[in-house]
Amino acid sequence: MPKANLFKKVLLILCMVLLPLTLMLMYVSQVSISVVREEIETNSRSRLSFYMQRLDSEFNNFVSSIANLNKDTDIQKFTQMEENATDYTKLKYKLESGKELSSINYGSWEHAYTLYAANSGEMVSTHSSVRYNDYFLQKLQEQRYEQLVWKYDDPQLPHIRPAFVWWVSQPFAPLSAAADANTITEIRVNIRDLAGMLDEFKGESSGVPFLYHAGAPVISPAGSDQREISEIAVRFSGQSGGEAEGTFTARVEGVVYMVSYTTSVALDWALIEYVPLEQILQPITTSRKLMWLFMGLLVTLAVLSAYLLYRNIQVPIRKLYVAAKKLEGGSYAYRLPRNRNDEFGYLFEQFNNMTVQIGDLIDRVYAEKLRSREATLKQLQSQINPHFLYNCLFFIKNMTRLGEKETVMAMAVKLGDFFRYTTHVDQQEATLREEVTLVDNYLSIQQMRMKRLRFEISVPEELMELSIPRLLLQPLVENAVVHGIEPKEGEALIQVRGETLNVNGRPVYVITVEDNGVGMTEEALQALLASLKRSQEAAGNCGLRNVHQRLVLRFSSGSGLSMERSELGGLKVAICWSEL
Structure with a gap:
């Protein structure tokens, strides 16, 4: 038959319809995934920023709460107390200072204030452990502190919990001259409440948040997979590049995670959240599977239609074409089979009658x-x-x-x-x-x-x-x-x-x-x-x-x-x- 026959034209039309449709669906799926992923990344970073601002606000308020501490008369009496003062005087001033420190107790997070008077060598603290004074004096002697900076401190003692610590001397002096200060003030915030905040964060999202700082233990919600968190922290160290916030993907044990992070201005710690990418894209993945199922069904119907078209239209047309070529070549005895009950069956019968008549006419002529x-x-x-x-x-x-x-x-x-x-x-x-x-x-x-x-x-x-x-x-x-x-x-x-x-x-x-x-x-x-x-x-x-x-x-x-x-x-x- 001629090269551009009817069946090939129909197949070409089917391909021209299915191919753009497939490409369009693939493009829509890819764009949808990109848009949804970008939106999820933005929302994740927004949540992280919200909690990080809350955390920074809490710690800044702790620092602000002691801004006027040295102006209090009871605190001044304690800090100016001489070393040779009587025990009664020392006890009196310590009780009055302790009362003042307790009165400025801020917020619901567990924290403690410690005040050290260099002149008398005495200290007063709101810490719940009676043995904390010894630990404080030991750090003071070893000069293991840095002023005006929140630092993570883990005493690794059963009666003293890990906490974030903030120190300041009065008058202010560098680290090497802090021993010459009149007063040293410490704020100690228990990390237990930070873990509670992370639990709250985790309950409101589908990911797992944690606080991370190089060289310090990770702070994470209760029940978290520490091995996953450790792997994500390692990936974060290699991916962040010093940026304050961002998003990247990491593969851990064959699972791809979307990792979002933002950095605390007050603590210089990173709040990181990771969530399985498959979990995020589950609705889109389901939609895409349904889309491909629909495309498969559409292609199957197209193939079935092409087969039925070939069997019921192309094959009879080809038989007519072959019969016409034989008639053109002078074979007037050729007959089409009479095995159809449709329109082509009628055409076959009429073609056979026509060839009989043509043969008789040619014989007479x-x-x-x-x-x-x-x-x-x-x-x-x-x-x-x-x-x-x-x-x-x-x-x-x-x-x-x-x-x-x-x-x-x-x-x-x-x-x-x-x-x-x-x-x-x-x-x-x-x-x-x-x-x-x-x-x-x-x-x-x-x-x-x-x-x-x-x-x-x-x-x-x-x-x-x-x-x-x-x-x-x-x-x-x-x-x-x-x-x-x-x-x-x-x-x-x-x-x-x-x-x-x-x-x-x-x-x-x-x-x-x-x-x-x-x-x-x-x-x-x-x-x-x-x-x-x-x-x-x-x-x-x-x-x-x-x-x-x-x-x-x-x-x-x-x-x-x-x-x-x-x-x-x-x-x-x-x-x-x-x-x-």
Whole structure:
């Protein structure tokens, strides 16, 4: 079938519909994931920022709560107390200072204030452990503190919990000169409340938050997976790059997590939240799976539709196409199967009926054409015979008038042989040998009339047994004599030659009649060639036209009569034919 058939066009249309739809769904899915992921990252960072601002606010309020501590008279009495003061005085001032420290207790988070007087070497604290004073004095002696900075402190003692600690000296002095200060104040905030805040954070989100600082233990909600948190903390150390906030993905034990973080201004710790990416994208993943399921169903329906189209439309159309090609090639006996009950079944039946009718019609037309051709051949032959007879009788009359008895007798014998050959009307075919013999008789008769006439006949022996229509060569020779030789004075020559040509692997037989007569002008020659294609009723050149038509009717296309000027000076007429 033609390359761009109906089925291929339908498949192309299906592909043109499905491909953009698939690409569009893929693009929408990817954009949806990107938009949702970006929105989730933004929301996660917003929550982290909110809790981090809350945390920073709490710690800043702790620092603000002791801003005016040294202006209090009870605190001043304690800090200015001399080392040699009485025990009563020391106890009195410590109780009054402790009462003042307890009065400035801020917020709900567990915290403690500690005040150290350098002059007397005494200290007062709101810490719940009575043994905390010893730990404080030990840190003071070792100078393990940094002023105005919140630091994580883990005593690793059962009675003192880890906490964030903030120190300040009065008057303020660098770390190396802190021992010369009059007063040292400490704020200690228990990390237990930070863990509680993280529990609250965790309850409001789907991720796991924790506080992280390099070189310090991680602060995380209760029940958290410490191994996961440790792995995420390691990834954070390599990904953050010193940025205050951000988001990245990390793979831990085959699970991809989205990690968001923000950094505390007060503590210099990072609040990190991690959540499985699959959990975040679960709604979109479900939608995408449903989308691909829909696409799979759509493709399945498209394939099924293409199959049904191929089976119920393409296959019958192809059968019709094959049948039509066979009909075009002349196979009128080919029939389509009658095994369908649909519209194509009706078309198959009508096609079979049509081929039967066409076959019958062709048989009738062919038979009629054969009868018409036979009648036409007989008509053409009957046109030739009277024409030649008229010429011969006219010659005999002239010879009798001249008293040429021998010539008349010879003419009569030659004429008798001629008519003996031409009167067998039932025999429409003759061998080339018989036709050459007839031409020889004819030219011998003409030679009797014109002593100046010479003729040469040269036909290969292998052509002599070819079968051709009767009286095919004689009109050509007669035309050369009447129209070429007779009008010219002087020596006259007629040559008859035969040869075989090879054209496209097929033998083409050629008989040439050439004379040195008066010839024809180019205009007259073209007019004569044009007259050969006219109907039988056209006037003039009846003999040549009849020869041409008989060749066309009898042999294959390309057969016929041609004319051109001869090198001898007259006309060169050739007939060519090849077998069907």
